[in-house]
Amino acid sequence: MPDRNLLTYFTFFNEVGIIEQLGRAAFEARLPDGFLVSHFSVLNHLVRLGDGKTPLELASAFQVPKTTMTHTLARLQSADLVAFVPNPKDGRSKCVVLTDKGRNFREDAIGALAPELQAMADAIPKDRVEALLPALQEIRVYLDRARDT
């Protein structure tokens, strides 16, 4: 592949990397001290798609190693934002459920983030962001599949 074609993909991943970093930093500045996007994301996922997921399902959903999810969940449990219940279908496993405190934490975080997103929406119209999503999703799905092979 000629260098200038390589450059397109390099540039893409570079932009994505910087956006991820800046977005994460901005978000975490609005979260309670010591909490990270990884914590919020798990709570948000459980609210949106329903709790009772297993740690492995969560690790798979976020594409992180299961040891990382173990660590994240331990942190959430110690803050009383999630709890564990035995998995009735599998004695090796367990299910992650939200506590009321966990649901509130997520609500508050979204509230704290809203002004930030509103400011962004004023600069970057929603349509412009929406227009990116199909291609981003396609790339994400491709990378996800390529990972297995």
Add this chain to the structure above:
Amino acid sequence: MPDRNLLTYFTFFNEVGIIEQLGRAAFEARLPDGFLVSHFSVLNHLVRLGDGKTPLELASAFQVPKTTMTHTLARLQSADLVAFVPNPKDGRSKCVVLTDKGRNFREDAIGALAPELQAMADAIPKDRVEALLPALQEIRVYLDRARDT
């Protein structure tokens, strides 16, 4: 802001986050053991834009805290991929220069990555990726500016 508008931006950052994670993992699997994208990126930056940059300039270019860059550079130096020379213009500072080994490392990494990108190019045409870049750059610039305020 209505929830469904919030969702657009949430989804965007979510996709970006997963792509960053998957892209990084795929890339790092092709790098020599123990080396990360952060190491490669610094070498690549120095090759493309010229070496002799200061640590702070690099930290700023990658939008990482300066302590992180100190750490990354120490790692690169210990592997003899970069060296430090005094900054003639500022006694507090220093300049990062590439070693031959550093240049070779970067060349080899790009070579090792090429097949991966080629496979990706077969699935996601270059034009489709290129079409994303203007909006991504706009968002990156916005986030970068918003950071200062």
Add this chain to the structure above:
DNA sequence: ACTAAATAGTGCGATATCGAACTATATTGG
């Protein structure tokens, strides 16, 4: 010139991430 404020870089501590090896339970093949 001199003091005060700003800036470049580092050291340290806390936490996150992640791979390898391990334990316990489930599943599969004979």
Add this chain to the structure above:
DNA sequence: CCAATATAGTTCGATATCGCACTATTTAGT
């Protein structure tokens, strides 16, 4: 039904990231 294999989750160790506080030097204000 039992042995072999696979899977869920954890523990442990290594390294990355990053905020805070610190030192050294430079720049700015008077």
